Amino acid sequence: MFELNDKIALVTGAGSGIGESIALTFAQAGAHVIVTDCDNDSGQATTRAILDQQQKAAFVRLDVTDEDEAVRLAKRVVDQHGHLDILVNNAGIGRVGTIEQTSGEDMDRLYAVNVKGVFNLSKAFITGMIERKRGTIINMASIGGVVGIRDRLAYCMTKFAVVGITKAMALDHAAQGVRVNCICPCRVETPFVQARLKEYPDPEKAYGEMSATQPIGRMAQPQEIAAAALYLAADESILITGTTLMADGGWSAG
Numbered sequence: 001m002f003e004l005n006d007k008i009a010l011v012t013g014a015g016s017g018i019g020e021s022i023a024l025t026f027a028q029a030g031a032h033v034i035v036t037d038c039d040n041d042s043g044q045a046t047t048r049a050i051l052d053q054q055q056k057a058a059f060v061r062l063d064v065t066d067e068d069e070a071v072r073l074a075k076r077v078v079d080q081h082g083h084l085d086i087l088v089n090n091a092g093i094g095r096v097g098t099i100e101q102t103s104g105e106d107m108d109r110l111y112a113v114n115v116k117g118v119f120n121l122s123k124a125f126i127t128g129m130i131e132r133k134r135g136t137i138i139n140m141a142s143i144g145g146v147v148g149i150r151d152r153l154a155y156c157m158t159k160f161a162v163v164g165i166t167k168a169m170a171l172d173h174a175a176q177g178v179r180v181n182c183i184c185p186c187r188v189e190t191p192f193v194q195a196r197l198k199e200y201p202d203p204e205k206a207y208g209e210m211s212a213t214q215p216i217g218r219m220a221q222p223q224e225i226a227a228a229a230l231y232l233a234a235d236e237s238i239l240i241t242g243t244t245l246m247a248d249g250g251w252s253a254g
């Protein structure tokens with residue numbers, strides 16, 4: 001088990017699914033986790049679950065699309081903890097549809113959360129990391145950030161952008177001691193996917209079909225993505241920066 005003893009970590013979208021699992025895993029590994037989400041109830045539930053295990057966490061409501069909120073949060077983290085070691089840009093939303101079924105408004109909304117959200121938080125925290133010559137940023141991209149996925153036009157646009165931000169920042173800040181990586185999961189069984197399934201006429205059939213499209217024959221579980229995030233957060237991955245860690249059960253191998 002990699003350890004994050006005494007590290008300060010912040011996870012966006014930590015009220016549900018992959019983000020929740022990352023927050024729990026990081027706390028279990030010894031980090032103090034700043035749990036953030038735009039949804040109060042789910043963010044607080046994740047925080048309570050960590051505190052109930054006698055581990056360290058605090059909840060701050062954060063909408064990643066709000067640049068000013070991100071700046072205020074960065075100041076608050078420095079005031080309370082002195083610095084941030086690990087930033088996980090996990091918050092994200094999806095949208096099913098081809099270009100004909102996608103509006104300009106859909107494109108703007110997905111960009112605002114999935115791309116601008118990563119930009120806002122990274123910009124708010126990078127200077128402090130550079131000053132300390134230490135820090136790691138983990139972005140949640142997707143298999144849809146390296147290959148096209150049918151019916152996911154807006155989503156693929158945003159996740160390719162997340163891979164791009166990751167690589168550009170990794171190069172810019174490698175010599176300054178800041179590592180920037182992203183994880184590209186295949187389909188993970190979370191409320192995000194459960195919501196998508198409800199959009200199909202026969203959700204049970206769609207579940208079977210989604211599972212069958214994955215080389216491992218099943219969807220991934222959130223803890224399996226959290227394990228990849230733990231590796232990227234830990235000092236053992238010191239040489240890894242600018243990578244797209246394919247936690248995809250072999251999807252991108254073909």
Ligand SMILES: NC(=O)c1ccc[n+]([C@@H]2O[C@H](COP(=O)([O-])OP(=O)(O)OC[C@H]3O[C@@H](n4cnc5c(N)ncnc54)[C@H](O)[C@@H]3O)[C@@H](O)[C@H]2O)c1
Pocket residue numbers: 012013014015016017018019036037038039042062063064065090091092093094113117140141142143184185186187188189190191192193
């Ligand atoms: N589930 C999958 O199959 C899958 C696959 C590849 C990548 N991903 C990516 O993983 C990340 C997490 O997905 P998930 O499946 O756990 O989703 P989820 O819907 O279960 O959780 C997402 C969380 O983000 C929060 N959120 C949404 N908009 C926000 C905003 N503007 N500001 C702050 N928080 C916000 C939601 O409240 C929710 O708690 C996303 O970036 C997603 O694109 C998911």
